[in-house]
Amino acid sequence: MEKLKVGVVGCGLISKLRHIPAYKRLKDLDVMAVCDLNEELAKNTAKEFDIPNFYTDTSKMFDEEDLDIVDICVPPQIHAAIAIEAMESGAHVIMEKPMATKVSDCKEMIRVSKNNNVKLSVVHNDLFHSPFIKAKELVSNGEIGDFRGIKIFLSTPKHYMIDLKDHWYHKLPGGVIGETGPHISYMSLEFLDNIQNVDVFAKSFLNYSWAPYDDFRIEIEGENGFSSVALAYTTDYWAARVDIIGTKAMLQIDLNSMLIIKHDLSELSYVPIAKQTLSSLRQRLGNTISKTANVISGRQRIGTEIVVEKFAESILNGTPLPVTAEEGLETTRLMEMIVANYQEKYNLS
Ligand SMILES: NC(=O)c1ccc[n+]([C@@H]2O[C@H](COP(=O)([O-])OP(=O)(O)OC[C@H]3O[C@@H](n4cnc5c(N)ncnc54)[C@H](O)[C@@H]3O)[C@@H](O)[C@H]2O)c1
Numbered sequence: 001m002e003k004l005k006v007g008v009v010g011c012g013l014i015s016k017l018r019h020i021p022a023y024k025r026l027k028d029l030d031v032m033a034v035c036d037l038n039e040e041l042a043k044n045t046a047k048e049f050d051i052p053n054f055y056t057d058t059s060k061m062f063d064e065e066d067l068d069i070v071d072i073c074v075p076p077q078i079h080a081a082i083a084i085e086a087m088e089s090g091a092h093v094i095m096e097k098p099m100a101t102k103v104s105d106c107k108e109m110i111r112v113s114k115n116n117n118v119k120l121s122v123v124h125n126d127l128f129h130s131p132f133i134k135a136k137e138l139v140s141n142g143e144i145g146d147f148r149g150i151k152i153f154l155s156t157p158k159h160y161m162i163d164l165k166d167h168w169y170h171k172l173p174g175g176v177i178g179e180t181g182p183h184i185s186y187m188s189l190e191f192l193d194n195i196q197n198v199d200v201f202a203k204s205f206l207n208y209s210w211a212p213y214d215d216f217r218i219e220i221e222g223e224n225g226f227s228s229v230a231l232a233y234t235t236d237y238w239a240a241r242v243d244i245i246g247t248k249a250m251l252q253i254d255l256n257s258m259l260i261i262k263h264d265l266s267e268l269s270y271v272p273i274a275k276q277t278l279s280s281l282r283q284r285l286g287n288t289i290s291k292t293a294n295v296i297s298g299r300q301r302i303g304t305e306i307v308v309e310k311f312a313e314s315i316l317n318g319t320p321l322p323v324t325a326e327e328g329l330e331t332t333r334l335m336e337m338i339v340a341n342y343q344e345k346y347n348l349s
Pocket of ligand 1: 035036038074076078
């Protein structure tokens with residue numbers, strides 16, 4: 001069987017860290033070309049990953065290469081334009097989050113994918129990390145009782161984002177929340193139904209002229225519960241934690257160490273608390289041992305790899321997409337609500 005031919009647009013951080021290595025591990029695909037406006041970067045990336053061709057212009061790449069898949073790893077503001085051009089050239093398209101910065105762009109992308117009979121998907125990577133998948137399974141099996149809400153804490157180190165004065169992050173709708181916000185948006189949408197309200201609270205600790213606020217709390221109200229979010233950009237560390245609250249138990253997920261712990265403390269006294277500590281220790285050890293075993297046996301895979309593989313399978317075998325374009329659109333719709341509330345409350349528009 002002929003392998004699927006992949007072209008990657010954008011040779012920056014995420015492309016080299018996650019996407020190209022993910023394709024390189026799959027046997028039914030070949031990365032045939034990369035494209036970046038920065039010629040040196042495109043050339044060096046092709047060399048580093050042993051990719052036959054490199055380009056600085058997407059139109060030229062789409063004309064000259066007969067690509068089955070175009071993977072888009074460029075800033076969000078230009079996802080739509082490149083995706084549309086790629087789909088019109090006949091390629092299936094997958095792109096980094098967010099699908100686009102505007103719902104109207106997502107709608108146009110969906111229209112073009114249908115007209116050209118090609119698949120369109122978005123990398124909502126956190127949904128495919130093993131503890132997140134396990135949590136969804138526990139919630140849907142009723143193991144936490146009735147669902148009441150989730151709490152998400154994401155911390156992006158200062159030096160990585162907010163300190164970078166001229167970076168495109170600051171030019172997104174909502175600034176830095178436009179960059180990490182899509183993660184909390186798609187995670188919230190996995191659990192909440194019919195979101196009608198959002199409320200954003202913002203503070204500035206750093207007082208940077210290029211980033212008016214740098215610490216955020218966001219309340220998202222769904223028909224079946226809340227998502228309470230903390231987005232921090234002023235720390236020195238990464239954090240990606242999700243608590244899922246139910247009437248009988250709560251789940252704590254750590255997406256950095258890939259751990260999940262179930263808490264079901266029913267009485268407030270020393271013995272159960274000690275038991276609880278032991279139980280969480282046992283769960284931590286269990287998790288760590290199985291994680292270590294997975295790493296040793298080479299089975300521990302992260303979200304982006306799984307999404308890319310499922311996308312390829314959906315083209316080869318007609319299986320469902322890992323993330324549908326409609327899910328990408330809903331994530332952008334929620335981001336639009338969050339950004340509108342933030343800009344209105346803080347007079348930023
Ligand atoms: N899932 C995650 O955890 C995660 C993490 C980081 C970034 N991202 C997403 O990945 C995407 C890229 O982010 P990044 O951090 O890799 O950005 P980056 O700035 O490191 O790289 C982007 C690259 O795109 C190139 N580029 C820009 N316009 C182009 C064009 N028209 N044609 C060809 N190349 C072009 C730039 O020259 C740059 O090298 C964004 O959508 C971002 O939100 C996702």
